[in-house]
Amino acid sequence: MERYILELKDVSMRFEDAEALTGINLKIKHKEFVTLLGPSGCGKSTMLRILGGFLTPTSGKVLFDGKDITDLPAYQRKLNTVFQKYALFPHLNTFDNIAFGLKIKKLPNDVIKEKVKAMLKLVNLEGFERRRVQFLSGGQQQRVAIARALVNEPEVLLLDEPLGALDLQLRKDMQLELKRMQQRLGITFLYVTHDQEEALTMSDRIIVMKEGVIQQDDTPIKVYNEPINHYVADFIGEANMLYGVMRDDYAVECESLIWRCTDRGYEKDQFIELVIRPEDLEMVPEGQGKAHGIVESVVFKGVHYEIVVRDDTGYDWIVQNTKNAEIGSRMGIDFSDDAIQIMKVSPEYMLPAVIEQAGRKIEGELWITQDSEDYVKSGSGKLDTRFRLHTDSQGKHITTVYAEDIRRTWVLRTDEQLYGTDPIIIRYGSGADAPDDAEVR
C-alpha cells in the first residue's frame, strides 16, 4: 500500500456565512511538489491553514504519515508554513531571523550557527547575515522567510502564495530556486498560487479548485492537455471551447461538421464541449482547413501573434501564430485530430424555460453552464439572445444561443426546433411558467 505523508479525508470547513471547503479528499506523497491552484476566495488558504493546524475543520480528518493529527496543535506538527506576508522581525538581522526557531528550541550556539550558515548558502544570502531585514529587497526578504521555515527541517513545507508580492522577473528566478531547493532537500511541498503559469512550471501535481471543491487533480501536462471541464480549461491557459455532439467513437459533430478526434467511450449522440488550444491552430488559405472566418483582430505578443478569427456561426477563435494576418481578410483554420479534447458538459443546473421566437412559445430547459453561471445567479429571469447553432442529441433539439450585450453563450434543450433567423427571448426559472406579459399556450 502506498504511504502518504499528508492526507485530507472528507474535509469541510464552514464559516458563519460561507462554506469555504466541501468534501475535500487529498493524498500527498513523500517528496511531492503539489500545488493548489484557483482564483482568490476558492479556499486555498483555508486548506493550508487546516493542514498547518491553525484551523480545525468543521468535519473530516487530517492525517500525517497515516496518523490522525486533526486535533494536534500547529507547533506539534512536523510541518512549517511560509505565508504571503512573510512576517519577518524587522528589527532583527538576517541571521537572527533565520535562527529564531532554533533559539527557542534552545539548541547549542555552535549548532545554530552551522545550520543557519547552511541555510544562507542554500538561499544564496551568504554575506547578508548582519543586514537588518528591513534593508533587504523583497526577493531577499522572501528568501529569509523560506530559510527560516526550512532551518527547522520540516518534512513538509506549506507555502501560501510566497512569491505573490514579487515582480515578474524575480518571481521567475525564485520559482526555479524553490523548485531546486525542494528537489535537493527532498521535502514535500504544498504550494498555493492563483498563477497558472507558476503552477504549471513548478508542480509534480496540480489541484485545481473552484468554490471550495476540487475540480481536477492531475499532472501539469494532463491538466493542460486534458482539462476535465470548462472551468479548468478556461483557468489554465487560453482555450477555444465549442459545443458539439459525439456522433461516434473518434467523431465529433461541431459547427455542423464532423471532425475526427482521439476520444472514445462517450454515449451515442452525447452533447459535449470541446477544447482546442490556440497554439494548436494553424492558419491556412480560405477553403482549406476545418473552419473559416474573418480576421477580427491581431495583437503582437512577443513570441507570437494572437489573432481572433470570427467564423460564420459567430464564434471567435483565438489563434496563436508566428505569422501575421490582415484584419478583415478571410482565412481557414486547421488543426490535427489530437488537438481536440472532449469534455463533458457539466450544467451547474437546468432551469425550466419558455422560449419565445417569432410569436411562437416553446417549452424547454435552459442549461446554466460554467460559461454562463456567473451571469445567471438566481433562479429566474429573462434573456435576449440570438440563434447560434443547432444540433440534435438523443431525441432532443439542442440550440446554443448568444447574448451579444453580455457576450455569453447559453444552451437550450427543447422538443421543437428553433429557427436560425429571428431573435429569441428566454424566460427561465419560476417565471417561465407564467411570463408576466402573456399566457403560455
Ligand SMILES: Nc1ncnc2c1ncn2[C@@H]1O[C@H](COP(=O)(O)OP(=O)(O)O)[C@@H](O)[C@H]1O
Ligand atoms: N476566518 C474566516 N471567517 C469567515 N470567512 C472566511 C474566513 N477565512 C476565509 N473565509 C472565507 O472562505 C472562503 C475561502 O477563503 P480563502 O481560503 O482565504 O481563499 P483563497 O486563499 O483561495 O483566496 C472565502 O469566501 C473567504 O471569505
Ligand SMILES: [Mg+2]
Ligand atoms: Mg489565500
